[in-house]
Amino acid sequence: MGFERFCVKCGVVTDSLIKGKCQKCFLERNELFEVRDVNIELCVKCGKMRIKSKWGAYNLEAIGEEVSKKVHLLINLEPPKINISLEPITETDFDAEIKVSGFLEGVLVEETKHHSFSLNKVSCDPCMKLVSNYRESIIQLRAGSLSESEYMFDVAKNFLSEEQAVDSLSAIVKTVKSPNGFDLWIGSNKGAYRVVRKLEKLFKIKAITSKKLIGEDRSGKVKYRFTYCLKKK
Ligand SMILES: [Zn+2]
Numbered sequence: 001m002g003f004e005r006f007c008v009k010c011g012v013v014t015d016s017l018i019k020g021k022c023q024k025c026f027l028e029r030n031e032l033f034e035v036r037d038v039n040i041e042l043c044v045k046c047g048k049m050r051i052k053s054k055w056g057a058y059n060l061e062a063i064g065e066e067v068s069k070k071v072h073l074l075i076n077l078e079p080p081k082i083n084i085s086l087e088p089i090t091e092t093d094f095d096a097e098i099k100v101s102g103f104l105e106g107v108l109v110e111e112t113k114h115h116s117f118s119l120n121k122v123s124c125d126p127c128m129k130l131v132s133n134y135r136e137s138i139i140q141l142r143a144g145s146l147s148e149s150e151y152m153f154d155v156a157k158n159f160l161s162e163e164q165a166v167d168s169l170s171a172i173v174k175t176v177k178s179p180n181g182f183d184l185w186i187g188s189n190k191g192a193y194r195v196v197r198k199l200e201k202l203f204k205i206k207a208i209t210s211k212k213l214i215g216e217d218r219s220g221k222v223k224y225r226f227t228y229c230l231k232k233k
């Protein structure tokens, strides 16, 4: 039998010593990690969130991943294992339980910390544009009768919400009612164009497209506003 090994600080007998101390005494004076600021933006209008420069759908998993990237090890663990458990307090406030473990001088150590953070509430660029009636195109629904146009409007809304999931600008900025149909002001022409193609196919109508010069963008490229008239003969 060899000598009993013990903690120099509290005297507990153990073979698991780090720099002469038991894990508990070692962790009293040494932290394994720190958590840096979590910086995530949430658009209060469309509910999308931005991590770094990328906007995407609200996603708890992505928030957890971002938190784990903010865990900064202060001690070299072999290998470090990071476990995040995220608890939403509100839609924008979170408590993260962060558990870091790994081997240090052959001893398995583990430390748990709680980190509270909030998503920054903002308005994304497309949503800012939409509040000022920004529109790149107009879809005119003229299905023959008002009730048929109403049906077409419902279908168009569904198609647009699919586009909105990808691009917030593909929203209806304003609806103008006419005696037998509707004009939909759409923020994004790309989204409007795709929706018009789908409506043409579904209702077997060919859209009549016209365009109007509305100015230049920042790079000097001319900008047009497109009007798609879906009119049943
Ligand atoms: Zn001790």
Ligand SMILES: [Zn+2]
Pocket: 043, 044, 045, 046, 047, 048, 123, 124, 125, 126, 127, 168
């Ligand atoms: Zn938005």
